[in-house]
Amino acid sequence: MNNEEIAQVFNNIGDLLGLKGEIIFKIRAYSKAARTIEHYPMELAQIFKEEGEAGLSNVPSVGPAINKKIQELLSTGGLEYYEKLKAEFPDGVIALKDVPGVGPKTAYKISKELGVNDLNGLEAALKEGAVAGLPGLGEKAAANILHHLQTLKTKDRRIPIGRALGVVEEIVGALHDVPGLHRLEPAGSLRRYRETVGDIDLMGTAEDPEMVLSALARLPQVTEVLVHGPKKVSVLVKNGLQVDLRIVEEEVYGSLIQYFTGSQQHNVMLRERARRRGLSINEYGITDLETGRVERFATEEAMYQRLGLQFIPPELREGQREIEQAAKGAIPHLVEVSDLRGDLHSHTSESDGRDTLEEMVLAARAAGLEYLAITDHSSGRGIANGLSDQRLLEHIDRIRELNGRIDGIELLTGSEVDIRADGTMDYSDELLEKLDVVIGSVHSAMSQSKEVMTARVIKAMGNPHVDIIGHPTCRILGERVPVEIDIEAIFRAALETGTVLEIDAQPGRLDLKDSYIYRAREMGVALVIDSDAHATEQFDNLRLGVAVARRGWCEKGHILNTLTLEELRAALGSRSAVGAHG
Numbered sequence: 001m002n003n004e005e006i007a008q009v010f011n012n013i014g015d016l017l018g019l020k021g022e023i024i025f026k027i028r029a030y031s032k033a034a035r036t037i038e039h040y041p042m043e044l045a046q047i048f049k050e051e052g053e054a055g056l057s058n059v060p061s062v063g064p065a066i067n068k069k070i071q072e073l074l075s076t077g078g079l080e081y082y083e084k085l086k087a088e089f090p091d092g093v094i095a096l097k098d099v100p101g102v103g104p105k106t107a108y109k110i111s112k113e114l115g116v117n118d119l120n121g122l123e124a125a126l127k128e129g130a131v132a133g134l135p136g137l138g139e140k141a142a143a144n145i146l147h148h149l150q151t152l153k154t155k156d157r158r159i160p161i162g163r164a165l166g167v168v169e170e171i172v173g174a175l176h177d178v179p180g181l182h183r184l185e186p187a188g189s190l191r192r193y194r195e196t197v198g199d200i201d202l203m204g205t206a207e208d209p210e211m212v213l214s215a216l217a218r219l220p221q222v223t224e225v226l227v228h229g230p231k232k233v234s235v236l237v238k239n240g241l242q243v244d245l246r247i248v249e250e251e252v253y254g255s256l257i258q259y260f261t262g263s264q265q266h267n268v269m270l271r272e273r274a275r276r277r278g279l280s281i282n283e284y285g286i287t288d289l290e291t292g293r294v295e296r297f298a299t300e301e302a303m304y305q306r307l308g309l310q311f312i313p314p315e316l317r318e319g320q321r322e323i324e325q326a327a328k329g330a331i332p333h334l335v336e337v338s339d340l341r342g343d344l345h346s347h348t349s350e351s352d353g354r355d356t357l358e359e360m361v362l363a364a365r366a367a368g369l370e371y372l373a374i375t376d377h378s379s380g381r382g383i384a385n386g387l388s389d390q391r392l393l394e395h396i397d398r399i400r401e402l403n404g405r406i407d408g409i410e411l412l413t414g415s416e417v418d419i420r421a422d423g424t425m426d427y428s429d430e431l432l433e434k435l436d437v438v439i440g441s442v443h444s445a446m447s448q449s450k451e452v453m454t455a456r457v458i459k460a461m462g463n464p465h466v467d468i469i470g471h472p473t474c475r476i477l478g479e480r481v482p483v484e485i486d487i488e489a490i491f492r493a494a495l496e497t498g499t500v501l502e503i504d505a506q507p508g509r510l511d512l513k514d515s516y517i518y519r520a521r522e523m524g525v526a527l528v529i530d531s532d533a534h535a536t537e538q539f540d541n542l543r544l545g546v547a548v549a550r551r552g553w554c555e556k557g558h559i560l561n562t563l564t565l566e567e568l569r570a571a572l573g574s575r576s577a578v579g580a581h582g
């Protein structure tokens with residue numbers, strides 16, 4: 001069971017206990033644990049496997065009773081307590097309660113009175129007017145539920161961060177020239193670079209707030225203005241994304257952006273810390289509980305300092321170890337975009353890229369990269385237009401020739417070679433040996449069982465020519481689930497063979513994901529952040545890769561392509577050195 005599934009069980013328990021009229025304290029314990037577990041950066045299954053009960057007890061909000069239940073869920077896949085509780089209610093409660101506008105009480109009413117037990121049944125009952133006829137509901141509530149249900153069915157409301165960033169940059173760019181605008185930046189999960197975001201929160205300061213708010217409301221990409229108040233405007237932009245902009249006073253900006261950046265769990269832990277020091281936090285500042293004096297903060301730095309904490313970068317604010325570390329002054333100096341010297345994964349029009357070799361190289365140089373590996377696809381089954389042996393040899397010559405006549409960037413020859421279904425590589429060892437950089441990637445037979453897939457990738461890592469495993473879980477955000485793979489076994493094999501694992505920075509991939517990066521780094525696995533650019537503008541992907549690496553608490557020393565080319569060549573040349581890096 002993964003964290004999300006465990007969290008869902010506790011959420012359901014909390015809701016069912018609420019229906020039973022249990023004491024609020026007990027209900028909250030479950031919902032709080034669910035929230036923590038859902039966002040925890042390590043899989044509880046892994047923690048339990050390695051450290052047992054004691055490991056689980058270090059997870060915030062997990063007390064002894066919940067700890068026991070997690071253990072039961074992880075070892076049996078079920079929970080007797082939960083099954084007994086569910087049996088006390090009609091079937092539909094669990095299925096219906098999470099529809100916006102429904103909630104546990106209404107779900108209970110609908111399933112008990114109408115015998116509805118799934119979403120299709122709910123939709124039918126809504127359309128027939130049966131729901132509106134229930135006591136306490138009525139036409140308006142039913143219409144509201146139907147609206148939410150239909151939205152729920154047509155799309156997943158959270159969108160990949162790459163798409164959200166595009167929207168935000170357009171908006172911020174368009175508002176840039178409004179006179180008297182001082183600050184304008186995203187808050188919320190976008191600022192923390194979570195891989196998917198829901199609503200977009202923007203926050204700013206300005207001499208004339210109304211001028212900025214109405215400028216946003218008038219933008220051509222706005223399809224509907226939901227709220228337009230004196231300090232806040234909420235709009236829908238094309239593709240249904242909601243954007244909230246708040247213009248606030250300069251002297252409380254620090255507190256407010258801190259509050260709206262979250263995460264919720266981080267803020268809960270921050271408030272707990274404040275309380276122990278006789279202080280209370282709200283979005284406008286910190287109150288001394290004894291004197292009642294309120295302090296306001298223009299910057300987040302000052303606010304964290306007031307709580308005896310080092311500044312915590314937004315990417316770390318997930319309610320894990322960051323407050324404890326900040327109290328010790330031990331927040332790591334996270335890797336930055338400017339630390340990256342090169343990129344080891346890029347494609348040209350020779351395989352499935354859009355732009356020519358020369359165009360890609362010029363773009364990489366313009367992006368400030370000191371070296372670039374050209375890694376077009378092999379001819380295997382996964383990708384159209386992969387390079388045959390002969391075409392690869394010619395490509396190598398062209399890359400070397402271009403390297404000889406271009407200044408300001410060094411080119412490495414390479415290939416993104418398919419790892420075939422049986423774990424063998426798509427080119428012969430003789431051919432692989434001619435390349436500076438070999439990335440092994442899975443592009444086919446993705447539905448293999450966990451055992452087969454794990455063995456397949458480990459076999460590829462055992463090939464001494466394979467330097468890097470590309471996008472190790474093969475997921476596409478919102479489109480393709482990750483392959484089944486024993487990620488811990490992959491990390492161990494990477495260490496043993498000195499194979500580098502990739503953080504593929506394509507906005508739709510971000511693979512490895514943050515929690516896996518966290519774990520890989522902890523184990524000492526060498527990592528690389530690659531753009532996987534298929535077009536000249538995609539070297540910009542690297543900053544998203546850096547953001548997820550930061551969410552995995554990576555410093556410069558954990559990322560191989562922060563090395564100079566000379567150091568990198570040495571590292572790739574002797575694989576034990578790669579393993580020892582960082």
Ligand SMILES: [Zn+2]
Pocket residue numbers: 416441443470471
């Ligand atoms: Zn690939």
Ligand SMILES: [Zn+2]
Pocket residue numbers: 345347416532
């Ligand atoms: Zn690629």
